[in-house]
Amino acid sequence: DQQVKQNSPSLSVQEGRISILNCDYTNSMFDYFLWYKKYPAEGPTFLISISSIKDKNEDGRFTVFLNKSAKHLSLHIVPSQPGDSAVYFCAAYFGGSGMRFGAGTRLTVKP
Amino acid sequence: DGGITQSPKYLFRKEGQNVTLSCEQNLNHDAMYWYRQDPGQGLRLIYYSQIVNDFQKGDIAEGYSVSREKKESFPLTVTSAQKNPTAFYLCASSSQVGGYEQYFGPGTRLTVT
Numbered sequence: 001d002q003q004v005k006q007n008s009p010s011l012s013v014q015e016g017r018i019s020i021l022n023c024d025y026t027n028s029m030f031d032y033f034l035w036y037k038k039y040p041a042e043g044p045t046f047l048i049s050i051s052s053i054k055d056k057n058e059d060g061r062f063t064v065f066l067n068k069s070a071k072h073l074s075l076h077i078v079p080s081q082p083g084d085s086a087v088y089f090c091a092a093y094f095g096g097s098g099m100r101f102g103a104g105t106r107l108t109v110k111p
Numbered sequence: 112d113g114g115i116t117q118s119p120k121y122l123f124r125k126e127g128q129n130v131t132l133s134c135e136q137n138l139n140h141d142a143m144y145w146y147r148q149d150p151g152q153g154l155r156l157i158y159y160s161q162i163v164n165d166f167q168k169g170d171i172a173e174g175y176s177v178s179r180e181k182k183e184s185f186p187l188t189v190t191s192a193q194k195n196p197t198a199f200y201l202c203a204s205s206s207q208v209g210g211y212e213q214y215f216g217p218g219t220r221l222t223v224t
Contacts, residue, residue: 004153006153009151034212036215041120041199041217041218041220042218043115043117043201043203043215043216043217043218044154044201044215045215046212046213046214049212089153089154091154098144098156098159098167098169098170099144099156099213100156100170101146101153101154101155102153103151103152104153
């Protein structure tokens with residue numbers, strides 16, 4: 001049962017433009033959401049997070065938006081840079097549980 | 112430097128053999144986790160541990176076993192009962208259960224033939 005879904009396996013954008021990565025979840029008990037960035041054959045690295053009591057969190061070029069009624073969150077990267085090319089995982093959890101991850105979206109930023 | 116160590120990076124085993132993957136952290140984190148990643152899929156939770164001598168099954172625990180005898184160590188044994196053991200295995204830790212942020216090791220790619 002996939003509780004966290006990333007329906008776009010890949011995304012390609014031009015350098016300098018906005019990248020928007022989307023994520024949907026089914027478990028209404030999730031109260032914390034995170035985005036991780038991953039390069040091949042490495043462990044994921046934490047990027048940005050958001051609590052369910054907020055609808056937006058910003059950190060430099062990265063902004064995460066949460067729409068609880070739609071059970072949807074998105075990651076915006078502005079402006080996109082070639083170094084942002086990686087696989088991005090959406091993750092969610094609620095207290096005392098392990099984290100659940102989406103399948104990932106491979107972002108390619110073209111120079 | 113603080114971090115999580117997984118060794119070896121690549122591991123090869125014959126079918127029918129048990130194999131143990133190492134995970135060590137010096138972050139003084141209480142909680143530790145094991146995930147498995149398969150091509151085209153996200154990370155799936157195998158086991159997690161909140162404190163020493165305690166652990167819980169994740170979503171895909173069948174065919175795996177763990178122990179948590181020390182705070183800094185959380186080894187994962189892939190048993191012969193695991194039907195599809197070939198995968199990329201990731202260990203993570205966090206300062207409390209659930210994380211807010213989980214820190215990941217570099218992973219071990221296990222190939223069973």
